[in-house]
Amino acid sequence: MEILSASFVISSATVEQCPPQKLPEYAFIGRSNVGKSSLINMLTGRKKLAKTSGTPGKTQLINHFLINENWFLVDLPGYGYAKTSKKNKRSFQKMISSYFLEREQLMGAFVLIDVRHPPQKIDVDFMYWLGSKAIPFSIIFTKADKLKPKVLDRHITHYQNVLKKTWDPLPNHFLSSSVKKTGKTAILNYIDTINEQLKRD
Ligand code: GTP
Numbered sequence: 001m002e003i004l005s006a007s008f009v010i011s012s013a014t015v016e017q018c019p020p021q022k023l024p025e026y027a028f029i030g031r032s033n034v035g036k037s038s039l040i041n042m043l044t045g046r047k048k049l050a051k052t053s054g055t056p057g058k059t060q061l062i063n064h065f066l067i068n069e070n071w072f073l074v075d076l077p078g079y080g081y082a083k084t085s086k087k088n089k090r091s092f093q094k095m096i097s098s099y100f101l102e103r104e105q106l107m108g109a110f111v112l113i114d115v116r117h118p119p120q121k122i123d124v125d126f127m128y129w130l131g132s133k134a135i136p137f138s139i140i141f142t143k144a145d146k147l148k149p150k151v152l153d154r155h156i157t158h159y160q161n162v163l164k165k166t167w168d169p170l171p172n173h174f175l176s177s178s179v180k181k182t183g184k185t186a187i188l189n190y191i192d193t194i195n196e197q198l199k200r201d
């Protein structure tokens, strides 16, 4: 799928403030600093569409980007950001969980995982929660440029072995690098397939 247009629409602090249009949307979620905003920029080919930062906790609201005038990409704040207050953590959690539970237009979530690290409880638990709520999701292993191909394969296999304890079949997964533009075609084609399917339904 070609990205013909991509524009920022609104930042929302609650799910009620999100755009009213009933367009299909796809949300990017994961730990702070995993590369959610960078991936949105890579996919859309717009370097500064979503704000990125080397410091975790950059994205603090639900950000909607309108793509090709007929679907949304959604950039969410990261979970597991250690340096924020307990009160803040709770309000983030509430924002994220009500978004996933109440946003009917959400056609798929992408859970981003930094491919360099072994499975973290917070990510595995979050995927389990999505599954328990029947929210469809795929995994995107990010920052693929940081590892040599053999190590990369080993990490992904290990991650899948851990997930196999809970999941059958395993969640769909993609590999990405926002630096090398890895994964762009596969992720966009996947979204396109769902969008086309929705048009037929
Ligand atoms: P929060 O909004 O704080 O939750 O973070 P985020 O998940 O949106 O991460 P962001 O896109 O802001 O990226 C965090 C840092 O990781 C930045 O310094 C990016 O340049 C870097 N980064 C993101 N994606 C990649 C990647 O694919 N490869 C490499 N090498 N660095 C990346």
Ligand code: MG
Pocket: 036, 037, 038, 051, 052, 058, 059, 075, 076
């Ligand atoms: Mg961000």
